[in-house]
Amino acid sequence: MSDTQIPTCRWGIVTTGLISSWFVADLMMPRTDAKASHIIQAIGSSTLQKSQDFAAKFLKDHPDQKPALYSSYQDVYNDPNVDCVYIGSPHGFHKQHCLEAISAGKNVLCEKAFTINAAEARELVAAARAKGTYLAEAMWLRHRPMVTDLRKLLYEENVIGNVFRTTSDFQMYVDVANLPPTSRYKNPSLGAGSMLDIGVYSLTWAILTLEPEAPGPREKPKIMAAQSFVDGIEVTTSLLLHYPDTGRQGVVTSTTERRRDESQIIATIDGTDGFIEVEGRVPSHPTSFTVYPKWGSDDKKPQGKKYDYSRPQQGFIYEADNTALDLAAGRKESTIMPLSETVRVMEIMDEVRRQGGTVYPVDQA
Template structure:
């Protein structure tokens, strides 16, 4: 690892996502591109920070701070990872930008597109790197799938994608302060898990780079329970190609443990498989060969090894960006963050989900 370039991380908050992220950073990987160092941990309480460090990075001795601001201002920190709930992202990012710190911020990036624009405008003014942590886009499985779809056209012309993310959270049983129940914290299936369904559709229906992606037309419906959006159903229509995406999410049903998405083409289809839509592990190509009564379907499965949870792919790319002096990531540039937030704003507008920050 000593021959690799190093990057020193400041971890903002000690919640579940930060735990998973740090576990991946400290994995011993023979193909690692970067030596990731947990330099500092910011928490609301020093005791929580110390417990986090002892459990998740026992081989290092990060500095523990009882505030996020101290992490931003630590000169030994090269980049901060923000793993707080959506509703805090805007302020966390603005504070880090003010201190000149590069940022990897969890998805959903903010509560709406207006907040995202405010953050990215501040980053542009201060010339600070900002990257939305949509880890799905960095996985080798996704890159190979897109190559087969859009370059080799293994299932012909793609015309439709189905993608769903379902969890059973039993919203009424949760305390009112839970981020899954409190609209002030960005509660709702769309921003939390529906963003993955949306991303699968965009990745498989958009053949080009994120920077040249098309903004689809949107038809959306949402259902609410106890004031919280619990089910979203969305139809995306790409005017230039006629391609459609059927994107759904719900917190009222356990997730299908196998099928994540299906991509349909004029010569076959592809099923993406894995425990959740955020963690694909394989996909199977069903290609129709021949025509008429002699036509047959050829099946080929592509397996990808499960190493940790897969957060290190985005961490490696973030680190390499920063070490190269870049201000955006090519797989998730600022324009794509804005596009995703605009689409989710429109889905919420049509579905009747409004946050206080929407105005």
């Protein structure tokens, strides 16, 4: 890390798929509010050609970026100039790739879902702490400024009174029945199913809006869940979270059986004095939210106040900035998504799968 006014993080990118392309593209966009400076130091893929193609496509307008291009992930882990490894592989590979990076002494920011189950997550936490490396889950939704502002409105300004319910639904169409068994969307060994892939975002909206900041361990809500399957692969999950101390409820759903319009309400937070609608393309890509007063006696929707957070970047830049700040401060985990919270969310999803009937090979190991 540099000693300039804002920290610099030199990234090693592991895998060259869609999510890695989004991450790199976000980091390369010009900003006036940067909290950190980012360098793409290394790119690793299964072949050198893939790394070269990735760099040519996503760094072509950035001649100052001259990453080392590798034909393996291990070369990225071994690169002494890499400050932090970004792991963008499917979640079925996260445990392996994280352990390899940690073993090489590298700091790691790993995509969601962090692992297949909570046991794997706890194994990674233990490995990172034993090695003394930074480890964090890249749940980029939690790092967005709009989430910070929304939680302040909910629990400091109490703009809708006492929050009592949140609903969130993530829809994405995947033709599971006609996919080859090697597809990550159909391979149980790779964590196939809507819950780990997209349902974690709906779940995160519920957690973020139903749980105020509090000292000590977070309360684990009671869970009631059901899942549906196509060819043995979970395609629809519905779960109800219930917080006994407050009576709050979260209605969380995900499906790969249909797709909504591009613009939609992705979450609704209900309070005793009003409600908030979060807008965006899907729950992972919020762009705004609108605060409404309580419904009147007629059927007309009340006038609301909209808070717009649209900007060119998709939102990965916030987690990248915060990771750089964590590393510069010498922290070993995220202040936004601490490892205890990552494990707790994995435990919740384990229970959802237990009730719903989804079993992965690693669960029986």
